[in-house]
Amino acid sequence: MTGFQRWGVTMTMVGREDEQAELVAFVKSATGQALVLRGETGVGKSSLLSRAAALAEQEGHVVIRAAGVEAESELPYAGLHQFLHPLLPDVARLDDGTRAVFDAVFGGVRGDPPSVMTLGIAVLSLLSLSAEQRPLLLVLDDGQWLDDSSADVCGFVGRRLAGGPVKLLVAVRTDLTSRFDTAALPELPITALADEDAARLLDHRCPELSRRARRIVLEQAQGNPLALVELAAHFAGRSRDLPAEDLIGQHGVPLPRRLQRLFGTRIAALDERVRTELLMGALDGAGTPSGTDAVPGTRYRMRDADAAVAAGLLDIEVVTGDFVFRHPLVRSAVVRMATPNQRRAAHLALAQVHRENLERRATHLAAATVDPDEEVADILEAAAESATRRGGALAAVTWLTRAAELSENHTDRSRRLTDAAFVAGHAARLGQAHRLVQANLVPGSTESPASVLAAAYQALYQDGDVRSTHRQVSAAIETLRDGGTATASADGKTQPEEVLTRLVILLLAISQFSGDRAAWESTHELLASMGDLVTEHSRLYSGTWSDVTRHGAGWAGPVRQAAANLPDLEPWDVTRLGAAAYHLDILSHYRPYLQRVVDRELETGAVATGMVMLHQIMLDQMAVGEWAQAEDTGKRGLDLATEHGHHLFAAQSRGYLAQLAALRGQVGRARDLQAEVDAWARPRGLGFLTQVADSAGATAALSSGDYEAAYLYAIGITQPGTFRPYAYQASRTLLDLVEAAQHTGRVEQARAHALAARDAGLPSVSPRLGLITYGALAMTAENEREAAEMFTRAEAHPDAARFPFELARIRLAHGVRVRHVQGPAAARQYLVPAAEAFERLGAAGWTERARAELRATGTPPRVSTLNLTSLTWQERRIADLAASGLTNKEIGERMHLSPRTVSSHLYRIFPKLGITARAALRDALSRTDAAAKV
Numbered sequence: 001m002t003g004f005q006r007w008g009v010t011m012t013m014v015g016r017e018d019e020q021a022e023l024v025a026f027v028k029s030a031t032g033q034a035l036v037l038r039g040e041t042g043v044g045k046s047s048l049l050s051r052a053a054a055l056a057e058q059e060g061h062v063v064i065r066a067a068g069v070e071a072e073s074e075l076p077y078a079g080l081h082q083f084l085h086p087l088l089p090d091v092a093r094l095d096d097g098t099r100a101v102f103d104a105v106f107g108g109v110r111g112d113p114p115s116v117m118t119l120g121i122a123v124l125s126l127l128s129l130s131a132e133q134r135p136l137l138l139v140l141d142d143g144q145w146l147d148d149s150s151a152d153v154c155g156f157v158g159r160r161l162a163g164g165p166v167k168l169l170v171a172v173r174t175d176l177t178s179r180f181d182t183a184a185l186p187e188l189p190i191t192a193l194a195d196e197d198a199a200r201l202l203d204h205r206c207p208e209l210s211r212r213a214r215r216i217v218l219e220q221a222q223g224n225p226l227a228l229v230e231l232a233a234h235f236a237g238r239s240r241d242l243p244a245e246d247l248i249g250q251h252g253v254p255l256p257r258r259l260q261r262l263f264g265t266r267i268a269a270l271d272e273r274v275r276t277e278l279l280m281g282a283l284d285g286a287g288t289p290s291g292t293d294a295v296p297g298t299r300y301r302m303r304d305a306d307a308a309v310a311a312g313l314l315d316i317e318v319v320t321g322d323f324v325f326r327h328p329l330v331r332s333a334v335v336r337m338a339t340p341n342q343r344r345a346a347h348l349a350l351a352q353v354h355r356e357n358l359e360r361r362a363t364h365l366a367a368a369t370v371d372p373d374e375e376v377a378d379i380l381e382a383a384a385e386s387a388t389r390r391g392g393a394l395a396a397v398t399w400l401t402r403a404a405e406l407s408e409n410h411t412d413r414s415r416r417l418t419d420a421a422f423v424a425g426h427a428a429r430l431g432q433a434h435r436l437v438q439a440n441l442v443p444g445s446t447e448s449p450a451s452v453l454a455a456a457y458q459a460l461y462q463d464g465d466v467r468s469t470h471r472q473v474s475a476a477i478e479t480l481r482d483g484g485t486a487t488a489s490a491d492g493k494t495q496p497e498e499v500l501t502r503l504v505i506l507l508l509a510i511s512q513f514s515g516d517r518a519a520w521e522s523t524h525e526l527l528a529s530m531g532d533l534v535t536e537h538s539r540l541y542s543g544t545w546s547d548v549t550r551h552g553a554g555w556a557g558p559v560r561q562a563a564a565n566l567p568d569l570e571p572w573d574v575t576r577l578g579a580a581a582y583h584l585d586i587l588s589h590y591r592p593y594l595q596r597v598v599d600r601e602l603e604t605g606a607v608a609t610g611m612v613m614l615h616q617i618m619l620d621q622m623a624v625g626e627w628a629q630a631e632d633t634g635k636r637g638l639d640l641a642t643e644h645g646h647h648l649f650a651a652q653s654r655g656y657l658a659q660l661a662a663l664r665g666q667v668g669r670a671r672d673l674q675a676e677v678d679a680w681a682r683p684r685g686l687g688f689l690t691q692v693a694d695s696a697g698a699t700a701a702l703s704s705g706d707y708e709a710a711y712l713y714a715i716g717i718t719q720p721g722t723f724r725p726y727a728y729q730a731s732r733t734l735l736d737l738v739e740a741a742q743h744t745g746r747v748e749q750a751r752a753h754a755l756a757a758r759d760a761g762l763p764s765v766s767p768r769l770g771l772i773t774y775g776a777l778a779m780t781a782e783n784e785r786e787a788a789e790m791f792t793r794a795e796a797h798p799d800a801a802r803f804p805f806e807l808a809r810i811r812l813a814h815g816v817r818v819r820h821v822q823g824p825a826a827a828r829q830y831l832v833p834a835a836e837a838f839e840r841l842g843a844a845g846w847t848e849r850a851r852a853e854l855r856a857t858g859t860p861p862r863v864s865t866l867n868l869t870s871l872t873w874q875e876r877r878i879a880d881l882a883a884s885g886l887t888n889k890e891i892g893e894r895m896h897l898s899p900r901t902v903s904s905h906l907y908r909i910f911p912k913l914g915i916t917a918r919a920a921l922r923d924a925l926s927r928t929d930a931a932a933k934v
Contacts, residue, residue, distance in 0.1 A: 015197030034158030034168040039190030042226025045171035068145030069285030079150035115599035120156035144178035155183030192223030206232035426606040452476040515687020544580035585768035655692035662699035665844030691729035703845030707743035721752035767799035775810035808837035824857035840873030
């Protein structure tokens with residue numbers, strides 16, 4: 001192939017001087033890097049890979065080869081396992097956390113499924129460890145067939161090899177799309193040979209060709225090395241392939257198809273036993289080069305196929321002695337020529353070979369089975385569940401659909417199709433979900449509850465339709481409720497009950513987005529009529545998503561407890577609980593898990609669920625003061641929602657970005673986004689989003705000092721002295737309404753609203769509501785003793801530090817009050833930390849207001865803050881936690897950082913505070929705080 005003998009024996013390569021020079025430079029480079037060779041089928045990519053691998057071995061590299069295989073392209077992490085298997089013994093030398101990542105992916109150990117970033121970092125650690133003694137070259141052929149999960153990790157790793165002893169070399173075909181198309185790795189295009197080089201290669205390989213045959217081969221091959229070699233072999237009489245006249249007349253036939261025809265005639269000449277061996281190998285991805293089948297038992301090993309070597313279809317791998325396909329087109333030709341019965345028989349035999357591997361066995365059984373078979377359907381269903389929990393929602397849809405086709409009764413078929421449609425919907429494949437539901441309809445029947453589920457899901461998330469979907473879903477629930485006991489399927493699963501639960505949860509989501517009292521009361525009335533048909537989780541969602549002021553008390557404990565079992569849940573169940581945690585202001589308990597799995601879901605899993613995860617991550621970032629990160633998360637969520645046509649999620653992202661812009665004092669941007677959300681959501685009756693828009697308007701107005709506008713926005717959400725039922729922003733905007741009312745002279749309304757929060761028991765519902773209730777009571781207190789008592793309760797709240805913006809607002813308001821009553825000196829202890837917090841957060845409007853108050857005390861704010869002004873908000877939190885005696889690991893768990901990152905922050909903090917050891921932190925912080933109060 002292009003003058004280079006594959007799998008070990010070197011020959012002079014004809015042409016490719018520029019490509020060879022670049023590969024020599026690549027291999028001999030002192031630094032790690034990645035390179036993608038891109039070219040058409042047969043152009044010589046594999047030969048160049050072999051050339052580079054041989055050179056690397058001469059230079060002292062350890063070379064590991066892998067190959068993408070079409071048969072494995074839907075098996076998550078199959079390609080990565082192939083790549084890393086020789087290195088897996090080194091995993092034992094890694095730290096516990098990194099080992100756990102590999103165990104979750106390859107070891108069958110149940111644990112948190114890693115994101116691309118988490119797994120990529122673990123792979124980088126393994127590669128670095130394995131390359132300590134000798135540099136490492138990873139060579140991947142046929143990268144276009146690598147499964148998506150593995151390709152994404154390879155791309156992540158490839159972009160981060162600089163400075164290390166590891167290199168990655170990948171070959172992909174130009175005629176097929178792959179994840180490497182967008183991996184942002186350097187590329188080297190491999191084009192057809194120049195006419196002169198093509199002629200030289202042809203003369204070198206087949207000097208005996210007649211002038212006529214030589215002309216035909218050069219014309220037909222168009223500089224493609226594989227075509228040159230194979231067509232020349234035909235004309236030289238070394239095969240009994242197609243007649244020359246057939247080849248001359250094939251100008252309109254793509255080159256790969258012509259080559260397949262050449263290989264096909266050789267395959268047909270083999271006896272049936274050898275053809276069966278080739279077919280088993282082709283269907284299982286066997287016969288890939290140079291150690292790529294190094295994982296024992298993972299692929300079929302072809303035997304007694306010397307006749308195929310003689311026919312030019314197989315080579316013998318010099319390292320292992322295994323048979324390998326000469327080219328991927330040979331594998332394709334083998335499969336294409338086999339009859340359906342032959343392919344099914346081969347798949348059935350391969351299912352037996354892989355009986356210990358659930359997903360591989362399922363893949364082969366799905367292809368081997370024709371008639372309904374409940375045992376096979378169960379295996380496919382189990383494989384789908386496994387894939388879903390590992391981030392393979394799209395593979396799960398395929399397996400569930402096939403399981404439905406193989407079901408022995410209508411009940412099980414309907415259940416599995418419904419499950420496939422449900423997963424497809426969460427994977428942002430709403431059209432596919434709809435088609436699956438339509439396939440589930442009995443001819444002549446009316447719309448089924450499952451079809452209502454799919455149609456309503458699509459109408460809600462694509463179009464924001466809460467009015468008609470509420471009616472349709474309610475009617476479907478009533479139909480199932482009144483239908484009596486569901487009929488159990490053969491395995492004991494009751495499909496109508498599963499659909500009923502999904503419909504209930506969708507109705508709750510519709511009601512939440514509507515934010516409408518009548519819709520919620522209708523929903524609660526319907527659920528009350530269902531008795532035990534409503535699951536405990538559905539009751540939890542009903543209480544927390546609807547109105548935490550009236551129904552949220554008592555749910556915080558179960559939601560916290562559920563956070564310990566997230567790896568055992570489906571991704572959409574995680575986000576449902578995450579929504580409850582948000583309403584209860586304990587989302588930080590869920591965020592570490594969300595951050596670990598969100599990339600996985602967005603890349604290969606439940607994409608729509610991944611978008612919800614981004615919303616929840618952003619909301620927690622906003623709550624704890626990580627506003628720059630929240631901006632990035634929000635923009636990412638908006639881009640994805642727009643790309644997938646989820647207009648509801650797009651509007652939701654804009655609403656949260658409007659709130660964030662308002663917090664940061666970006667008033668113009670906040671108002672633009674607010675107007676955009678309001679214009680889309682209000683005509684559709686999406687009260688959830690119009691409340692978000694009004695909240696952003698109130699916050700932006702407060703930031704700019706326009707208190708009258710802030711008051712008008714706030715009372716658009718709820719009136720003073722009450723919390724409008726089912727208006728989820730009513731309790732969240734407590735401080736906004738109180739502060740706006742006070743600044744506009746509506747002191748009685750402000751006081752009434754603070755007292756209403758106390759009387760509604762908000763402090764018992766969530767930590768944030770407790771903090772702002774005490775803050776509102778302090779702001780509106782009728783005497784100084786009550787003001788001091790309520791402020792102390794707010795500042796001493798166990799979770800006060802988790803809500804830095806609210807705490808700073810409460811301190812600022814109390815400092816202003818103290819300045820007027822007790823004088824400037826007494827006020828500084830409240831105004832200084834408030835000003836510092838606003839500045840660290842980037843809350844421009846509030847920062848300026850706090851500075852103005854400090855100036856009124858006669859203290860320049862920049863002077864009083866001393867060393868703490870040089871600490872970022874994150875550094876101050878780390879310093880405070882370290883001073884309290886927490887270890888780096890404990891600090892990392894609270895702040896979603898690795899212990900190593902915490903350590904790096906501390907080493908930057910010490911010089912800023914003028915200390916050299918952790919033990920001095922408490923005194924340094926105390927001295928600085930005391931100086932700031934002077």
